Amino acid sequence: MMGGPFRAVVAATAAAGIGITAFGERYLLIGTVAAIGALFSIGWPSLLGLPARRGASVVLLGCVVASVGVLLLTNDLAMVAVVFALSVVAAFVHELVRRDGRPRLVESVSGTVAGAAVVTSATGWIAVGTGPTAVGLLLCGAVTLAVAAMCSALPFPGWIGAGITVVAAAGGGLAVGSVTDVGPTAGALIGFSAGVVLAAAHRLFGQFPSSGRPFPALAAAVLPVAVAGLPVYVLARLLVA
Numbered sequence: 001m002m003g004g005p006f007r008a009v010v011a012a013t014a015a016a017g018i019g020i021t022a023f024g025e026r027y028l029l030i031g032t033v034a035a036i037g038a039l040f041s042i043g044w045p046s047l048l049g050l051p052a053r054r055g056a057s058v059v060l061l062g063c064v065v066a067s068v069g070v071l072l073l074t075n076d077l078a079m080v081a082v083v084f085a086l087s088v089v090a091a092f093v094h095e096l097v098r099r100d101g102r103p104r105l106v107e108s109v110s111g112t113v114a115g116a117a118v119v120t121s122a123t124g125w126i127a128v129g130t131g132p133t134a135v136g137l138l139l140c141g142a143v144t145l146a147v148a149a150m151c152s153a154l155p156f157p158g159w160i161g162a163g164i165t166v167v168a169a170a171g172g173g174l175a176v177g178s179v180t181d182v183g184p185t186a187g188a189l190i191g192f193s194a195g196v197v198l199a200a201a202h203r204l205f206g207q208f209p210s211s212g213r214p215f216p217a218l219a220a221a222v223l224p225v226a227v228a229g230l231p232v233y234v235l236a237r238l239l240v241a
Helices: 004-021 026-048 053-074 077-096 105-121 132-152 158-178 184-205 214-227 229-240
Strands: none
Touching (some): 004 026, 004 132, 004 184, 026 053, 053 105, 077 105, 132 214, 184 214
16 A cells, blocks of 8 residues: 555655756756656546546646647746646547546546646746746755655644644745745745645545555645646745746
């Protein structure tokens, strides 16, 4: 069984990948974000127990490719919103081509659309940009997610563990922000956001029976890393840029 410690290790590894590739060539970061999106796309339908899992994964993988490609072509995160809108249409088309009587139709559509929201949010990591400030932002987000992931694996009960995770992530963001161009305020807010997302995901998806299987567990683990891309980008625009 792949429980909380496994998901914590995978989440910390994915976050470390973001932080490490931030210092290298841009294509390394793009590849890391795309890989996170692909892992999530493969495991998400099984994690939720969607009725047409293969088709949902195809829709999500297409959304990963389209959102990353559009962002690289336009350098405008607003255009990724168009990709998300089209992914909603693709989710309905997927239901139209099903030949199994379409059981649990609403659940299937909503699960696929929720997954598309996650993979499009991941492009926020790429949209942060380049330069010293961008590297600091990526590093801050990665460190706070890794700290939050490690704290989530500690044997603290319920809300106590969640609170420790959020506080530790905010503290890590404050520390990283203080020694980079990000600044302590933005760093602490990034850490707080990362801690909330990871604590919530860890607590929620740990209750899913399927989270003990390999690909669903991977999807549950990388979800907070993918979702955090958008808050990091928004906070960068509001507080840093």
